[in-house]
Amino acid sequence: MDELExxxxxxxxxxxxxxxxxxxxxxxxxxxxxxxxxxxxxxESGGRRPNLELLLPLARTYGVPLDELVGAPRTxxxxxxxxxxxxxxxxxxxxxxxxxxxxxxxxxxxxxTAEPSLKTHEGYEWIYxxxxxxxxxxxxxxxxxxxxxxxxxxxxxxxxxxxxxDRPVELLIIFGPQGERAHLRAxxx
Numbered sequence: 771m772d773e774l775e776x777x778x779x780x781x782x783x784x785x786x787x788x789x790x791x792x793x794x795x796x797x798x799x800x801x802x803x804x805x806x807x808x809x810x811x812x813x814e815s816g817g818r819r820p821n822l823e824l825l826l827p828l829a830r831t832y833g834v835p836l837d838e839l840v841g842a843p844r845t846x847x848x849x850x851x852x853x854x855x856x857x858x859x860x861x862x863x864x865x866x867x868x869x870x871x872x873x874x875x876x877x878x879x880x881x882x883t884a885e886p887s888l889k890t891h892e893g894y895e896w897i898y899x900x901x902x903x904x905x906x907x908x909x910x911x912x913x914x915x916x917x918x919x920x921x922x923x924x925x926x927x928x929x930x931x932x933x934x935x936d937r938p939v940e941l942l943i944i945f946g947p948q949g950e951r952a953h954l955r956a957x958x959x
Contacts, residue, residue, distance in 0.1 A: 778819060780841045786814040788832055788839075803827040833867040858882070859932075865942075876900075877941045881933050888928035894946045896922045897931070902939030905932050 789799060800807040805824060812818035820840070829836045836842075855862045859882040865874040886907055897906070897920065904915040907930040908923055914934045915921065923929065925945075933939045 777840055777842075779816065781820040781825075781839060782814045782816040784839060784841060785810075785828065788834070789814070792832070799828075799831065802831050858884075872944055872946045875943045875945070877931075877943050878938055879904075879932055879941070880938045881936045886930040886932060888930045890928050891925050892947075893925040894922070895925050895929075896920065896944040896946075898942040900940040900942060902937050903934035904939045904941065905934040906930075 789796075796807045796810050799805075799810055803810075805813075805827060809818060809824070813820060813824060818824075825836060825839055829839050832839075852863050852865070855864070859880040861878045861880075863876040863878075865876060866872065886905075888907060897904070897915075899915045899917050899919050901917055904919075906913045906915055906921055907928075908921075909927050909929075913921065931941070
């Protein structure tokens with residue numbers, strides 16, 4: 771077997787292991803990726819050769835680089851390169867990868883002249899202020915938060931986050947599926 775064939779043979783078992791580790795069924799994966807269950811099953815069992823048309827949606831769904839799906843050798847650089855996402859005055863830096871479950875982000879929100887616009891969506895959110903002053907509008911409440919302060923809330927409640935003054939604010943945000951709340955194990959005395 772040549773090197774290319776070795777790589778291709780290893781893709782199926784890697785895909786199956788990744789799906790099982792994440793607790794995802796073939797049916798839900800098919801729904802998310804648009805790839806039929808039978809094709810996914812044959813791909814995982816080695817009955818279908820992997821190609822970019824199949825691997826790209828799977829890499830996107832699992833939140834992993836294509837290199838990880840095909841088992842490409844490491845380049846020797848141990849650093850993790852986080853890719854920021856800019857949206858207006860906000861910069862998100864994803865700290866976790868993967869579909870489903872909790873997602874952590876570092877968020878930097880710069881000053882803006884735009885009026886606050888409260889949003890709602892499914893989920894639950896935890897916020898930790900790292901630097902600056904945060905204004906959290908939560909329903910009819912307005913809270914000013916400083917470094918070290920924490921908030922948690924159901925994101926179905928209309929909310930908005932932004933600087934409380936003319937300087938940027940830095941936060942850690944953990945976003946989880948609806949109904950999932952923080953589980954406190956230790957309480958300060």
